[in-house]
Amino acid sequence: MIPITAVKQTALSLMDKAAIDIPDDYLNGLQKAADAEDGDLSSFVLHAMLENYQAAKEDRRAMCADTGVPRWYVKMGNEARVEGGPVALEEALRGATAEATDGVPLRPNRVHPLWRTDHNNNVGLNAPEIEYSFEPDGDWIDITTVHKGGLFGSDYRMLFPGDGIEGIKRFYLDCLVAFGKRGLACQPAIIGVGLGGSKDTTMVLGKQAACLRTVGDRNPDPKVAELEMELMELGNSIGMGAMGFVGKSMVIDCHVECGFCHTGGMPMSVHAFCLSSRRAVARVHADGRVEYRTDPNWFTPYMRRETVGWAPEAESLKKSV
Amino acid sequence: MGTGSGKLKKVSLNVPVTTEQLKDIEIGDIVYLNGVVYTAREGVYKRVLEGGESLPEGLAEISNANFHCSPAAARREDGHFDIGAMTGTASFRFSKWLDQWFDVSGAKIIIGKGGMTSEDYRNFFVPHGAIYLTTVGYGTGALLGRGIRGIRDVHWFDELGIAQAMWMVEVENFGPFIADSDLAGNSLFERETAKVNKGLAKLYEGTRAPALHRFGETNDRNDEMI
Structure with missing residues (x-):
């Protein structure tokens, strides 16, 4: 008991x-992004964040x-x-x-x-x-x-099988570009993508993919794992970094979770788990x-x-x- | 601060500020504040601008820096306030109150998350000799928390609660912030977005528009979505 x-x-x-x-996995991911970032402003932001985590830890403050x-x-x-x-x-x-x-x-x-x-x-x-x-x-x-x-960085859309991977990429980019401008999504973030399930399940899976899987973790389905890597690279090729400034760090990792859905549909959700x-x-x-x-x-x-x-x-x- | 910040100019300002002191601030400057800053967002704006309530006596002489923020704070049993961290909230939502707010409050600095449009800067900020500072990250809450020296006063605590109350916060070396606007009404965010936008068409190559559209993609409600 x-x-x-x-x-x-x-x-x-x-x-x-x-x-x-x-968490260490995200901290290491962000440290790598900070090392690679060459945009002046984006780089300043990432280093300020790293300093902030240290301050939080030392002072025991949020x-x-x-x-x-x-x-x-x-x-x-x-x-x-x-x-x-x-x-x-x-x-x-x-x-x-x-x-x-x-x-x-x-x-x-x-x-x-x-x-x-x-x-x-x-x-x-x-x-x-x-x-x-x-x-x-x-x-x-x-x-x-x-x-x-609780405010920015997540969205849902009913896609259809005919929309294909190209449709998935379009909606994924739409979410990142829309919420990435001015950094509303508080990127670079762990991005979670929910694919399939009932509509509510699509949202739940995507959120859990963002919040409950660690940086570096891959989906056991090798093709889904490949899609995760592809979406991560795609997000980091937008040309946008922290706060929407010119840069290349948008996605620290991308996790995709799938659920069986209605045979006619391919519902999709995207969630950004922020810098914190x-x-x-x-x-x-x-x-x-x-x-x-x-x-x-x-x-x-x-x-x-x-x-x-x-x-x-x-x-x-x-x-x- | 770490590498990558070498080319950015750092400025320290004492609040209350004068417009004169803001004239050398350029967009992209890193700014730290000393003095008193206060929080005010929809709760305070509605009470004062729509409900006609009075602002604290002599507010502009104490502070003219308005932070769009709710602190992570608590009132202890002995009545004192404990603030751990401060982080900005997205400012674009407060646009409709700002013109009148500048008149009533005498604010010269607005701090928040993500800036406002350059149209807002030209229409509301420039005529009042004010600039916008954005928080960094977002979420350098602990760094900002370190810059807090004390709580001078809290207004409307019982009426508005912790998140919406007006917190008058004494600060020193409070930052970092980034200047998003200058006295001419330029916007750093819009400059950066314009640069990012140049690559978008190429980025979207090989993607497909979805079969089912939705409102927002068209604003004509007579349109069909298929």
Whole structure:
């Protein structure tokens, strides 16, 4: 049984880490981009950002004052049991969000869309979002918090099979060019692309691809992996860098996730996870032990399964044929 | 600052500034501020410009630098305010209030994310002898946080909440910012965008327009989308 106090304490600590510590994979990616960037202004911006991450870490202050809209991703091992059940788990995550908003402090960004009511704690109607996934075996839960900005850099479009890869590229470029001007997307960013699924799933997959996969990670489908590389290069050949200034660093990495969709369609979403790519992860074990990391490892082979049941041996047999 | 910034000119300004002190600022200059800056965005603009409420007494003598921003801040139990980081929010949304805001507030510097159009600069900024400074990145929130020396005052805290309240912030070596406009109304962002635009046609070669269009691609609502 996973103690609920361990869940709450871990969640609080994750809120703090996400807001303050830039994940290493993104930091290394940005460092490489900064080394390669030759645009005067773009280069100045990237070096200022690198200095900013250092300042955040040293002072233990939020790296960006727009601390985004904090949300949660929970992956549960099939044998995991949380003390108090799912209701207690959600209360712990909502509680940690509220406490950390005051404690770090974060900006209380969440308001009612019409009345603009602000609880000053980032908790309200349908906020924070908590998404779940599951994993065979395992008596642990993985808790991930992502603090993504909420205004610019994402879009959705219904494409059709006839639009093809050329249509995918067009919409991808449209998003990057539109949101890249003046740097509204806060690039260079990890770009997530959702392809297929129902419309809502398209958006979810693209967002998860941007926020829950690390720089350098490739889709296990070699053709999708190739598309990821191609889209990354395409984004970096726009001639635009940080803040929309002339430059070549637009995309730190590109992740594509696919879902089966209606036979007549090819829905697509694009998401930019900004210069402050805030994510933090921990595994809480049944005995209360906690291990922190920055890779959510969200898209496991089980998550990407295509079959009715889960039989990893049969899967690997099928692939080797 | 790291490499790549060698060719950029650095300027330090004391707030309140005079238009005279802004005349040497060129677009692309790196600017740091000392003195007091205040936050004001839609919440404050609506109260003052649409609701007719008064600004704090003698605002322009204390500060004429308006930051489009909400801080990451909290009020502690003893009543004092704790600010960790500050980051600009996109300014283009506030265009409709700015002309009147300059008249009422006496602002000479607007700080925010992403600048405004050069049309706004010519129509609103130039007549008021004001310039626009953009934040860097965006999201050098921690660096800006380091430049904060204290909170002088917070107005409309209870009415508007943390994000929309007017924060009067004492700052020193507060930056970096980049000058997007000058007193003539030129825009750095528009200059850079024009350069990027030159490569776009070639970039789009080999892509395909989608079968299904949508409004925005045409503004004639009588058009079909197929």
